Amino acid sequence: MYKLRISTLQKKLKEEKLDAVLVSSVSNITYLSGYANFSEKEREAYIFIGADFAYLISDARYMEEIKSNVPHLTFFERSHKNPIADLFKKHKIKNLGIEENNLTVSEFKLIKRHFKNLKHFEISRSIKTKKEIDKIEKACKIGDMAFEYILKKFKAGVTEKEIAKDMENLVRDRSAEFSFPAIVAFGKNSAVPHHHTGETVLNENEFVLLDFGVKFENYCSDMTRTFFFGKPNKKQKNMYQAVLKAQQKAVEAIEQGERKVAKIFKAAGLAIPHSLGHGIGLEVHEAPHISPKSKEILKEGMVFSIEPGIYIPNFGGVRIEDLFVLEKNSLRKLTHASVEPKII
Amino acid sequence: MYKLRISTLQKKLKEEKLDAVLVSSVSNITYLSGYANFSEKEREAYIFIGADFAYLISDARYMEEIKSNVPHLTFFERSHKNPIADLFKKHKIKNLGIEENNLTVSEFKLIKRHFKNLKHFEISRSIKTKKEIDKIEKACKIGDMAFEYILKKFKAGVTEKEIAKDMENLVRDRSAEFSFPAIVAFGKNSAVPHHHTGETVLNENEFVLLDFGVKFENYCSDMTRTFFFGKPNKKQKNMYQAVLKAQQKAVEAIEQGERKVAKIFKAAGLAIPHSLGHGIGLEVHEAPHISPKSKEILKEGMVFSIEPGIYIPNFGGVRIEDLFVLEKNSLRKLTHASVEPKII
Numbered sequence: 154m155y156k157l158r159i160s161t162l163q164k165k166l167k168e169e170k171l172d173a174v175l176v177s178s179v180s181n182i183t184y185l186s187g188y189a190n191f192s193e194k195e196r197e198a199y200i201f202i203g204a205d206f207a208y209l210i211s212d213a214r215y216m217e218e219i220k221s222n223v224p225h226l227t228f229f230e231r232s233h234k235n236p237i238a239d240l241f242k243k244h245k246i247k248n249l250g251i252e253e254n255n256l257t258v259s260e261f262k263l264i265k266r267h268f269k270n271l272k273h274f275e276i277s278r279s280i281k282t283k284k285e286i287d288k289i290e291k292a293c294k295i296g297d298m299a300f301e302y303i304l305k306k307f308k309a310g311v312t313e314k315e316i317a318k319d320m321e322n323l324v325r326d327r328s329a330e331f332s333f334p335a336i337v338a339f340g341k342n343s344a345v346p347h348h349h350t351g352e353t354v355l356n357e358n359e360f361v362l363l364d365f366g367v368k369f370e371n372y373c374s375d376m377t378r379t380f381f382f383g384k385p386n387k388k389q390k391n392m393y394q395a396v397l398k399a400q401q402k403a404v405e406a407i408e409q410g411e412r413k414v415a416k417i418f419k420a421a422g423l424a425i426p427h428s429l430g431h432g433i434g435l436e437v438h439e440a441p442h443i444s445p446k447s448k449e450i451l452k453e454g455m456v457f458s459i460e461p462g463i464y465i466p467n468f469g470g471v472r473i474e475d476l477f478v479l480e481k482n483s484l485r486k487l488t489h490a491s492v493e494p495k496i497i
Numbered sequence: 498m499y500k501l502r503i504s505t506l507q508k509k510l511k512e513e514k515l516d517a518v519l520v521s522s523v524s525n526i527t528y529l530s531g532y533a534n535f536s537e538k539e540r541e542a543y544i545f546i547g548a549d550f551a552y553l554i555s556d557a558r559y560m561e562e563i564k565s566n567v568p569h570l571t572f573f574e575r576s577h578k579n580p581i582a583d584l585f586k587k588h589k590i591k592n593l594g595i596e597e598n599n600l601t602v603s604e605f606k607l608i609k610r611h612f613k614n615l616k617h618f619e620i621s622r623s624i625k626t627k628k629e630i631d632k633i634e635k636a637c638k639i640g641d642m643a644f645e646y647i648l649k650k651f652k653a654g655v656t657e658k659e660i661a662k663d664m665e666n667l668v669r670d671r672s673a674e675f676s677f678p679a680i681v682a683f684g685k686n687s688a689v690p691h692h693h694t695g696e697t698v699l700n701e702n703e704f705v706l707l708d709f710g711v712k713f714e715n716y717c718s719d720m721t722r723t724f725f726f727g728k729p730n731k732k733q734k735n736m737y738q739a740v741l742k743a744q745q746k747a748v749e750a751i752e753q754g755e756r757k758v759a760k761i762f763k764a765a766g767l768a769i770p771h772s773l774g775h776g777i778g779l780e781v782h783e784a785p786h787i788s789p790k791s792k793e794i795l796k797e798g799m800v801f802s803i804e805p806g807i808y809i810p811n812f813g814g815v816r817i818e819d820l821f822v823l824e825k826n827s828l829r830k831l832t833h834a835s836v837e838p839k840i841i
Contacts, residue, residue, distance in 0.1 A: 190693045192677075193538060195782060197691075214690040217810050233790060253602040258595065259617070261602050273603070318669060325662060346558040349534045438539060446577060466561050 154284070155187055155225050159207055162276065166204070166250065173203035174250035174274045175264070180435045181252065181276045182209075186223045189371045191215075196260070199237070200226065203244055210237055241267040250274025279432050279440040280454035285372060286478055289433065289456055292367040292374035293476055293487040295327045300363065300378060300490040307382055309357055313337040313350045316363070324367050332373035332437050335365035343379065344470040346462065358383035360469040366437055373437045375458050376488045377474035392463050396471045397492065399423040399461035403430075404477070407451065407484050414447040423461050430458040433476060455479050456487070498628070499531055499569050503551055506620065510548070510594065517547035518594035518618045519608070524779045525596065525620045526553075530567045533715045535559075540604070543581070544570065547588055554581055585611040594618025623776050623784040624798035629716060630822050633777065633800055636711040636718035637820055637831040639671045644707065644722060644834040651726055653701055657681040657694045660707075668711050676717035676781050679709035687723065688814040690806065702727035704813040710781055717781045719802050720832045721818035736807050740815045741836065743767040743805035747774075748821070751795065751828045758791040767805050774802040777820060799823050800831070 162185070166174060176182060182200050183189040186209055191197045198211040209219055209226040219228045229240055246268060251261070253273040265271055281289070299320045306319055317335045324331060338348040339355045343362035355361070359382050366375035379396075381389065399421040406420035418429045430443035433456055441449040443457060451457075460474030476487040506529070510518060520526060521543050527533040530553055535541045542555040553563055553570040563572045575581055590612060595605070597617040609615055625633070643664045650663055661679040668675060682692040683699045687706035699705070703726050710719035723740075725733065743765040750764035762773045774787035777800055785793040787801060795801075804818030820831040 190691065194780070218689055218692075251602065253606070256602050258597040258600050258602060258605050261605075262597070345562055347534065348562075436538070 154282075155185060158185055159202060159225070162202060163204060166202070166274070169250065169272075169274065171248045171250040171272070171274060172246045173201060173206075173244065173248075174276075175252075175256075176200040176202070176276065177252050177260070178255040180278075180439070183371055183435055184276065184278055186219075186226055188219060188223050190218070201229070201237075201240060203246060206244060208240065210240070237264075238267060248272075252276070277440065278434055280452055281434060281456050281478070282454070285434060286454075286456060288370050288372035289374060289476065289478075290487050292329065292332070292369040292372055293376070293489070295324055295329050295369060296365065296367045296374045296376050297488060297490045298327070299323045299365070299367070300376070303363070307355065307361065309355055309382075311355050313339055313342070313353050313355075317350045317365075320365060327369075329367045329369040332366035332368040332375065336362065336377075337365075338362040338470070339382075341467055341469060344464045344466050344468060346464060346470065346472070355382055358385075360389065360471065362470060362472060364472065364474065366433075371435055373433050373435070374476060374488065375433055375437055375474060376476065376490065377460055377462075377472045378490060378492065379471040379473060380493070389469065392465070392469070392471045395423065396461050396463055396473050400459055400473050400475070403459050403461070404484060407477075407479070412451045414441060414443050414449045414451065415445060417451075418443065418445045418447070421459075421461050423463065428460075430460050430474075432457045451479050453479055453481055498626075499529060499567075502529055503546060503569070506546060507548060510546070510618070513594065513616075513618065515592045515594040515616070515618060516590045517545060517550075517588065517592075518620075519596075519600075520544040520546070520620065521596050521604070522599040524622075524783070527715055527779055528620065528622055530563075530570055532563060532567050534562070540601075545573070545581075545584060547590060550588060552584065554584070581608075582611060592616075596620070621784065622778055624796055625778060625800050625822070626798070629778060630798075630800060632714050632716035633718060633820065633822075634831050636673065636676070636713040636716055637720070637833070639668060639673050639713060640709065640711045640718045640720050641832060641834045642671070643667045643709070643711070644720070647707070651699065651705065653699055653726075655699050657683055657686070657697050657699075661694045661709075664709060671713075673711045673713040676710035676712040676719065680706065680721075681709075682706040682814070683726075685811055685813060688808045688810050688812060690808060690814065690816070699726055702729075704733065704815065706814060706816060708816065708818065710777075715779055717777050717779070718820060718832065719777055719781055719818060720820065720834065721804055721806075721816045722834060722836065723815040723817060724837070733813065736809070736813070736815045739767070740805050740807055740817050744803055744817050744819070747803045747805070748828060751821075751823070756795045758785060758787050758793040758795065759789060761795075762787065762789045762791070765803075765805050767807065772804075774804050774818075776801045795823050797823055797825055 179191050179193050201208045207226050208229045210229045248270045249268040303320045316337045337350045339353045340359040342348045343360040362379045364377040403421040406417045428444040431438045432441045456478045458474050462472030464470035478485050523535050523537050545552045551570050552573045554573045554575050592614045593612045647664045660681045681694045683697045684703040686692045687704040706723045708721040747765040750761045772788040775782045776785045800822045802818050806816030808814035822829050
């Protein structure tokens with residue numbers, strides 16, 4: 154699998170007239186190596202691939218693990234005595250691809266002197282294989298379970314953090330983890346799309362917004378449910394129905410054959426203060442981007458969320474988010490938790 | 498506090514003949530705003546500060562929260578219709594400071610056309626205030642408690658993941674979180690400095706290495722303990738004593754007035770395949786860097802780890818790590834968990 158990914162990349166290098174690529178993003182390093190333990194916060198590794206070589210560059214701390222777990226890449230131990238520059242010199246690369254959206258300006262300044270040309274190189278992960286889709290589906294399934302389980306825990310007085318923690322424990326018991334810190338938002342907090350789960354206590358007659366995802370074998374899920382604890386008034390009901398309808402309209406547009414993201418967004422018919430959705434895989438947010446000005450075209454094998462929302466400051470918000478995979482002739486939903494859960 | 502940080506930064510801008518700075522790293526955004534909820538993975542915000550303005554730039558999702566929680570910065574809502582470029586044009590900045598070690602090449606390409614000169618600007622957080630040290634100390638205290646608590650849980654058959662989860666639960670019950678995924682390494686795994694906590698089961702007569710930290714009110718702690726489950730043999734005892742001695746020697750060097758990091762490293766007298774230590778604060782790893790070729794000089798108010806280690810592949814490893822703050826005339830230890838815990 155990894156060998157195929159590398160040979161595909163080598164073919165693309167040739168097409169783009171590049172001699173090699175320096176991969177720096179952790180997600181693409183995971184994609185090409187299968188090794189997912191590098192820090193997102195510090196630059197611990199690169200992958201350096203040319204027509205006839207493929208290195209994983211890291212330091213001595215990782216040597217043993219990489220040598221035994223990543224046999225398809227040559228480990229290059231980087232150190233003060235053994236700088237990456239030596240590797241660059243050895244292979245006499247002129248035209249280098251880099252991940253411009255990941256490499257920092259400092260790194261660029263350090264490496265550019267070793268090459269004649271540097272240009273952006275995109276490693277596309279947006280079209281998933283069956284195996285990848287299976288993993289995302291498994292992550293979704295664990296998420297569905299966590300959601301069904303947590304519904305029983307809602308009662309007046311519970312805090313957002315308690316709900317998040319309870320869900321996370323269940324997810325961990327299934328050998329998975331949260332793919333991002335869960336958003337649990339009660340009442341007015343639901344109007345803040347990226348609310349930070351806190352000590353807010355649940356009261357009767359409030360919105361509850363739950364946005365969480367699971368990571369299973371490095372692949373992520375993502376789902377949002379909004380429901381009402383108590384009895385919604387008319388305004389609240391209308392908000393909910395409008396969001397649900399927007400999601401249905403976007404789904405229908407795709408089912409009817411629309412593949413242009415901008416048009417799907419338009420079909421949803423809501424002014425949404427964030428993207429309508431996003432691709433998902435090794436990262437929670439990855440290509441395709443489903444934003445109003447996007448030029449992306451949906452293709453078979455893409456996995457993405459559709460998540461319209463309405464947010465009224467100091468009142469409340471509603472967002473409904475599901476994951477879908479675009480298959481040959483159909484759009485298949487991967488998240489199955491009820492959109493209209495009965496909790497009381 | 499935040500106003501003082503901003504005025505200090507404005508003074509430094511003037512000294513470096515810069516008209517403004519574009520801050521992009523999440524840790525420095527937290528440092529200047531007090532707001533810590535931006536994603537580390539996606540670029541959700543910038544801070545843009547000049548002689549007579551100070552903006553926090555983000556999108557509509559964050560508007561409400563920023564406006565109510567960060568009154569000392571002007572919120573600039575970035576959108577398709579309202580790009581950052583408008584802000585740049587308005588303030589007619591010629592010389593801009595950027596965080597070269599954080600800004601990506603793509604971002605650099607997008608913004609450079611708006612300025613005459615761009616150069617690196619360093620926001621130093623290495624010297625901590627009393628308030629910051631208090632928070633780190635509180636994080637250390639929670640870490641000490643978690644360690645004392647977890648000692649009771651070691652028994653043959655327990656897995657690394659179970660230990661990590663148990664500790665994390667205790668940390669969360671104290672309104673804190675792990676500052677990084679804990680490293681729990683049994684037996685041979687202890688020889689992998691960045692071992693990924695897994696399903697390995699504890700057996701009699703094995704090394705146990707625990708490297709974990711706590712984040713409390715955005716400030717981090719970090720501590721490593723290695724101990725023996727059962728009866729160590731001579732080689733294992735010697736490894737332990739050598740590491741302990743290296744740490745003591747580094748500490749003594751500082752206590753005796755040595756402030757040059759390179760010399761302190763030398764004083765420890767061990768060939769360590771990673772840094773001897775690192776500064777800590779809003780990030781687990783930040784300045785000062787305590788590596789053999791470092792030119793850093795320790796100063797009053799710096800908080801850092803000292804963590805020598807010995808690693809023998811396929812046999813085991815020992816690392817001992819404590820946090821220290823350099824005070825006026827002394828080095829004060831912030832982590833107090835026993836270095837030679839009795840667990841059996």
